[in-house]
Amino acid sequence: MTNSDRSSLTPKLAWLAFVDMLPLCLAVLPWGVLTGALAVQAGFSVAQSQALSLLVFAGAAQLSAITFFAAGTAYGAIFASTFVISARHLLYSLTFRQHIAQESWLTRVALAFLLTDEMFAVSEAHTKRSGAFSVRYALVSGLFFYIAWNVATAIGIALATLGQNADSLGLDSLGLEFAIVATFIAMTFGELRRFPVLVAIVISGSVAVFSKPFFSDSYIIFAAVSGMIAAYFCDRSDVSTGVEVKPEQVL
Amino acid sequence: MTWTLIIGMATITYINRYFFFARSIAYRPGPHAQRLLSYSSYAVLTAIWAPIVFEFDGIHEVDLAGLDYLIATSLAAALSFLRINSLIVVLASTAVFFLIRFV
Structure with missing residues (x-):
């Protein structure tokens, strides 16, 4: 990359x-x-x-x-x-x-x-x-x-x-913001089969939804970093080569 | 005085954008940081769209923005998971969204 x-x-x-x-x-x-x-x-x-x-x-x-x-x-x-x-x-x-x-x-x-x-x-x-x-x-x-x-x-x-x-x-009330939802899903869900990506999406999405009422200014960065850290710890591939260590754990 | 506010805000947002583009910042992401950053787009894009569809009231209920959102979001998710071309995913799910909403 x-x-x-x-x-x-x-x-x-x-x-x-x-x-x-x-x-x-x-x-x-x-x-x-x-x-x-x-x-x-x-x-x-x-x-x-x-x-x-x-x-x-x-x-x-x-x-x-x-x-x-x-x-x-x-x-x-x-x-x-x-x-x-x-x-x-x-x-x-x-x-x-x-x-x-x-x-x-x-x-x-x-x-x-x-x-x-x-x-x-x-x-x-x-x-x-x-x-x-x-x-x-x-x-x-x-x-x-x-x-x-x-x-x-x-x-x-x-x-x-x-x-x-x-x-x-x-x-x-027009609902034009649905185009944001559609575009961002189209950009991310193709990689959902990779377990760490699934974790990043589930964790950051849930943290964002549940923290938005309490941190209306900062919930996006807070949720994104939570999702990234969770995905990092779920990534079983070799950090120097990127080769999967345990492929059977990948969806 | 209002111009002070505008210039101040512009400076703050610009510093946040330029910060890691500066050569004077010595930090270089190592392999572990690069792995963490490789998930940044998945995490941040989800954190932006999820609260548009699911609204938590801050006490105990999660509300849907509407049935139109649920159906069109599910369609976009299913098509993207099947690795259908992004443009087709956006056009098809947005078309379904507006059909349900306004027809």
């Missing part, structure tokens, strides 16, 4: 990145619209509302900050919440680290800027499918998602400026 595909960007690769990211772009549209509209309603100017999506570019952190801002919460508390919510990106940058060590400073800066849940998801799926991490694929899919998120935010800002109330749009 340390292979890196450093070949140049072909139209075929760009198209693949686009198609793979498309369902996630559609799924995030209502949340982008909502984020834009709520920012305006919370008292951010039009430029500031768009700047949140252009610069912060983190849906959950933005929505949480907008709610705090509207309630007049101190900035220190908003910064702390932003750090906790976006801490899972540390896990993504650590996972990608082995692939991007040879890349230029500018490429690494751009890749970090475009690093989201969605870009990490499609890139990991592409790496598993093609056998090598492609930084071009990651950049194109990340950029496509960045554009979709900002267009959705702009639509939300326009609607709110025209006097539409975000709650009256009925966006959260």
Whole structure:
């Protein structure tokens, strides 16, 4: 898994990145619209509302900050919440680290800027499918998602400026977030036959569901690390060669 | 002052994203850390989607987001387990989801 595909960007690769990211772009549209509209309603100017999506570019952190801002919460508390919510990106940058060590400073800066849940998801799926991490694929899919998120935010800002109330749009009842469920399952369940993967999925899924009411900011990273540790201890293959020691224990 | 908030948040999220891309961070994942990290995508993606379908009320009940979610999620899970092409899994299960929901 340390292979890196450093070949140049072909139209075929760009198209693949686009198609793979498309369902996630559609799924995030209502949340982008909502984020834009709520920012305006919370008292951010039009430029500031768009700047949140252009610069912060983190849906959950933005929505949480907008709610705090509207309630007049101190900035220190908003910064702390932003750090906790976006801490899972540390896990993504650590996972990608082995692939991007040879890349230029500018490429690494751009890749970090475009690093989201969605870009990490499609890139990991592409790496598993093609056998090598492609930084071009990651950049194109990340950029496509960045554009979709900002267009959705702009639509939300326009609607709110025209006097539409975000709650009256009925966006959260559309069920577009099912595309997230479908895409993430499609990317992970193919490997369910491997026992440690089964353990990672069952443990992280249950921990997430049961800890969300108590740790609304941090349940994703908490659940993910629990699942990873459980899977690590269930992996019976030789750590240096990756060869299964007891194949009969694998589903 | 509001700009301070926006720039501050942008800096915090960017540091979390760039942290392990920095050459000045000496840490290199060894074979054991790489094994742990090889499960990161399975774990984190599940942690994101599972609470969309299953909602725990914090006391003793786990609620389903709806029958449409249960059926379409089961279909996506079954097709993916059979290693059907990802795009077909997403299109088929999303189509079933919206058919149940709006027809």
